Amino acid sequence: MPAAVLILAAVAVACVPAASALAAARWPRRSPAAAILLWQAIGLGWGLAAIGALAGLGADQRPGVVRGAYALAYRLIAGRGVAAAGARSLPAAIRLLSLATGAVLLLLLSGALLAASAAVLRARRRQRALLTLLAHGDPKVPGALVVDHPAAAAYCVPGLRSAIVISAGTLDLLDQAELAAVLAHERAHLRERHDLVLLPFTALLQAFSWSVTARQAHAAVALLVEMLADDQALRHRPVAARELATALIRVGAAGGGRAPLGSLAVSDHGADGQVAARVSRLLRPAPRLPWPAIAMVCAVAVLVVTVPAAFLLFPS
Amino acid sequence: MDILWESRDPLTVRQVSSGLTERDLAHTTVMTVLDRLAKKGFARRERDGRAWRYRAAESREGYVTELMLNALEQTGDRQAALARFARSVSDTEAAALRRALGALDTGTRE
Numbered sequence: 001m002p003a004a005v006l007i008l009a010a011v012a013v014a015c016v017p018a019a020s021a022l023a024a025a026r027w028p029r030r031s032p033a034a035a036i037l038l039w040q041a042i043g044l045g046w047g048l049a050a051i052g053a054l055a056g057l058g059a060d061q062r063p064g065v066v067r068g069a070y071a072l073a074y075r076l077i078a079g080r081g082v083a084a085a086g087a088r089s090l091p092a093a094i095r096l097l098s099l100a101t102g103a104v105l106l107l108l109l110s111g112a113l114l115a116a117s118a119a120v121l122r123a124r125r126r127q128r129a130l131l132t133l134l135a136h137g138d139p140k141v142p143g144a145l146v147v148d149h150p151a152a153a154a155y156c157v158p159g160l161r162s163a164i165v166i167s168a169g170t171l172d173l174l175d176q177a178e179l180a181a182v183l184a185h186e187r188a189h190l191r192e193r194h195d196l197v198l199l200p201f202t203a204l205l206q207a208f209s210w211s212v213t214a215r216q217a218h219a220a221v222a223l224l225v226e227m228l229a230d231d232q233a234l235r236h237r238p239v240a241a242r243e244l245a246t247a248l249i250r251v252g253a254a255g256g257g258r259a260p261l262g263s264l265a266v267s268d269h270g271a272d273g274q275v276a277a278r279v280s281r282l283l284r285p286a287p288r289l290p291w292p293a294i295a296m297v298c299a300v301a302v303l304v305v306t307v308p309a310a311f312l313l314f315p316s
Numbered sequence: 317m318d319i320l321w322e323s324r325d326p327l328t329v330r331q332v333s334s335g336l337t338e339r340d341l342a343h344t345t346v347m348t349v350l351d352r353l354a355k356k357g358f359a360r361r362e363r364d365g366r367a368w369r370y371r372a373a374e375s376r377e378g379y380v381t382e383l384m385l386n387a388l389e390q391t392g393d394r395q396a397a398l399a400r401f402a403r404s405v406s407d408t409e410a411a412a413l414r415r416a417l418g419a420l421d422t423g424t425r426e
Binding site for chain 1 (some may be wrong): 358386389
């Protein structure tokens with residue numbers, strides 16, 4: 001078996017334990033942005049390597065996996081059958097099966113991304129329409145929309161016409177400084193389009209809902225995005241870590257406790273630990289990673305993507 | 317829309333117009349707005365002779381509930397549409413968080 005396929009397969013397989021290790025690691029809390037970059041690289045690198053390995057197993061990868069797979073697909077469509085890639089090549093059935101699996105994986109991943117994007121856009125359009133009818137402004141939270149409901153909720157609707165929504169319950173629950181902290185946090189989400197960071201991981205989770213690693217990856221990135229917004233909130237506004245932490249505790253603890261909507265009484269174990277992790281990070285901040293460590297993380301991220309991409313594109 | 321929510325009976329465009337006393341809107345403006353609400357599914361309309369009568373498709377509370385359910389939904393990890401400030405936690409963790417808050421508050425607050 002040729003080296004390119006072996007290396008691609010090794011990268012794809014290694015990405016899974018690497019993702020689990022990254023999900024369990026403590027250092028990402030100290031530099032969420034670098035960790036998010038590494039998560040994105042692992043996700044992209046895994047996809048490239050897995051699809052590339054499958055396609056490369058089927059095709060003649062001497063001209064590069066992409067061109068080899070393209071040539072093979074072209075021969076098949078033209079009805080010329082599978083050309084022998086060399087004396088030591090695998091049986092045609094296995095090569096076709098492997099190529100087909102690679103194509104299915106590619107379609108599954110891109111389809112999941114499209115489906116997730118469409119669902120997100122639909123849900124946001126509905127949110128905006130409802131907010132236009134129901135929400136009103138309030139001088140306590142300038143720039144945000146208030147919905148009259150006793151439950152504690154604070155969220156943002158990202159997009160080109162973005163909105164920050166605060167429930168009346170949250171207005172009662174938090175004091176002025178805490179509300180300012182919440183607004184700064186949500187503005188950071190909207191400004192840096194954190195929703196776009198999370199979207200591919202949501203799609204991955206929907207495509208592989210059975211996968212523990214996909215769940216770990218999604219939860220880890222979701223938490224890192226929140227931590228990033230917490231950091232940004234402290235940086236851009238006269239917001240104190242303490243107010244942000246107490247706001248988090250009050251909103252997080254209120255949601256389950258006095259939920260007036262039936263289904264809200266059910267606790268969300270996925271969120272357990274996340275609020276506590278953010279609170280302890282705000283109250284006892286760990287120093288940021290030193291710059292050589294960040295540079296190393298970035299270098300690893302670049303390698304994880306460029307190595308599979310190189311084997312896909314260039315002759316070996 | 318508030319006028320439709322407050323009325324028990326379906327209203328004609330003219331009745332909605334006369335309800336909007338604080339704002340002097342043209343009849344056609346109100347007609348356009350009601351037409352758009354109907355197209356978006358927020359209002360239902362029915363023929364009454366030569367005029368349309370409009371009523372709200374669902375109560376205001378129904379829409380608020382939908383909005384909040386979406387905002388707080390517990391299957392939130394499958395949805396990337398909204399970004400929540402803090403997701404609600406289980407009762408045990410809520411109790412632990414409240415204890416931490418109590419410890420914080422005994423310093424300067426309340």
